[in-house]
Amino acid sequence: xxxxxxxxxxxxxxxxxxxxxxxIILLHLLQEGTQRFNELKRxxxxxxxxxxxxxxxxxxxxxxxxxxxxxxxxxxxxYAMTDYGRSxxxxxxxxxxxxxxxxxxxxxxxxxxxx
Amino acid sequence: xxxxxxxxxxxxxxxxxxxxxxxIILLHLLQEGTQRFNELKRxxxxxxxxxxxxxxxxxxxxxxxxxxxxxxxxxxxxYAMTDYGRSxxxxxxxxxxxxxxxxxxxxxxxxxxxx
DNA sequence: TGGTGTGGTATCTTTTATGATACCGGGGAG
DNA sequence: CTCCCCGGTATCATAAAAGATACCACACCA
Numbered sequence: 001x002x003x004x005x006x007x008x009x010x011x012x013x014x015x016x017x018x019x020x021x022x023x024i025i026l027l028h029l030l031q032e033g034t035q036r037f038n039e040l041k042r043x044x045x046x047x048x049x050x051x052x053x054x055x056x057x058x059x060x061x062x063x064x065x066x067x068x069x070x071x072x073x074x075x076x077x078x079y080a081m082t083d084y085g086r087s088x089x090x091x092x093x094x095x096x097x098x099x100x101x102x103x104x105x106x107x108x109x110x111x112x113x114x115x
Numbered sequence: 116x117x118x119x120x121x122x123x124x125x126x127x128x129x130x131x132x133x134x135x136x137x138x139i140i141l142l143h144l145l146q147e148g149t150q151r152f153n154e155l156k157r158x159x160x161x162x163x164x165x166x167x168x169x170x171x172x173x174x175x176x177x178x179x180x181x182x183x184x185x186x187x188x189x190x191x192x193x194y195a196m197t198d199y200g201r202s203x204x205x206x207x208x209x210x211x212x213x214x215x216x217x218x219x220x221x222x223x224x225x226x227x228x229x230x
Numbered sequence: 231t232g233g234t235g236t237g238g239t240a241t242c243t244t245t246t247a248t249g250a251t252a253c254c255g256g257g258g259a260g
Numbered sequence: 261c262t263c264c265c266c267g268g269t270a271t272c273a274t275a276a277a278a279g280a281t282a283c284c285a286c287a288c289c290a
Contacts, residue, residue, distance in 0.1 A: 006142065006211065007138050007139040007142050008214070008218075009210070009211045009212075009213075009214025009215050009217070009218060010138045010142065010207055010210045010211050010214055011138055011139075011214070012210075012213075012214040012217050012218065013209075013210035013211075013213045013214045013217065014129075014132060014133065014138060014210060016217075017129060018129065018133050019247085020247080020248070023122050023125045023126055023129060024122040027121065027122045027125065036266090036267090037266075037267055037268080038265085038266065038267075041267095048248085048249060048250070048251095049267075049268070049269095050248090050249075050250090050251095050268090050269085050270095051247095051248065051249070053267080053268065053269085054247095054248090069267095073255090073256060073257050073258090073266090074256080074257070074258085074265055074266040074267080075256095075265095075266050075267055075268080076266080076267090077266085077267060077268085084220070087213065087216070088213065090209045090213070091206065091209045091210055091213055092125055094128075094205045094206045094209045095124070095125045095127075095128035095129060095206055096121065096124045096125050096128075097124075098124075098127075098128045098202065098203065098205070098206055099123070099124025099125055099126070099127040099128045100124050101202070102124070102127050102128065102131075103123075103124060103127065105199070134277085135277080135278070151236090151237090152236080152237055152238080153235080153236065153237075156237095163278085163279060163280075163281095164237080164238070164239095165238090165239080165240095165278090165279075165280090165281095166277095166278065166279070168237080168238065168239085169277095169278090184237095187236095188236085188285090188286055188287050188288090189235060189236040189237080189286075189287065189288085190235095190236050190237050190238080190285095190286090191236080191237090192236085192237060192238085
């Protein structure tokens with residue numbers, strides 16, 4: 001029936017989330033809604049135009065975000081989560097929750113090692 | 116109060132799961148319990164010894180898995196999930212569930228494009 | 231005596247991801 | 261006229277991840 005091994009599914013999700021700037025892009029779009037290119041760029045210190053473009057394109061390719069071009073001058077391009085993209089939210093939340101505990105744990109370790 | 120940006124938490128989780136062989140290692144250990152090195156290796160076609168060692172060491176470093184060496188000849192080394200490692204299960208399950216739908220979606224897209 | 235199984239290391243090469251930098255068109259501000 | 265803003269592209273360089281290959285000690289088996 002199903003020939004694809006189980007772990008491939010996990011890797012599918014992982015491959016979409018993996019990328020230096022993708023998690024933060026997704027969090028911005030989820031939490032603050034539709035954003036313009038430079039708006040995102042300003043909120044992500046350190047990212048270069050090229051990298052931001054690339055990561056956005058890859059997310060768009062997977063139908064996680066939608067890119068809307070307004071035929072104006074100067075150009076206006078907006079990025080928004082798709083419904084499909086929003087289906088990633090449980091994963092991001094699970095990771096966020098886990099990460100919170102991970103941070104706490106690290107702190108405790110540091111304390112015990114310095115005491 | 117909290118100076119660490121929210122997305123860092125997500126990236127913490129991601130950084131632990133990311134690695135070509137880590138998801139499958141974790142799934143094997145979760146589903147089949149403690150495993151020896153070569154036992155894992157045989158279940159992961161294509162992995163080289165070096166890569167398997169590296170990924171296992173990284174997971175051990177993060178306290179996700181535990182490495183037990185039995186002072187025998189020939190050597191016997193076992194890998195097992197730690198309790199902490201098992202706390203990743205909700206994330207892996209969320210990704211697995213998402214991946215299942217992702218696969219279905221891709222298939223549907225192919226069908227509509229070839230019809 | 232030579233080959234096998236165990237759990238690795240040490241090098242080297244290739245592939246992939248990320249980054250720095252320069253450039254673009256065209257309107258609007260000064 | 262000159263510069264900036266916007267949302268990019270193109271080129272080149274670097275860093276990081278992954279892979280190929282060879283080697284190791286030791287005991288066991290035949």
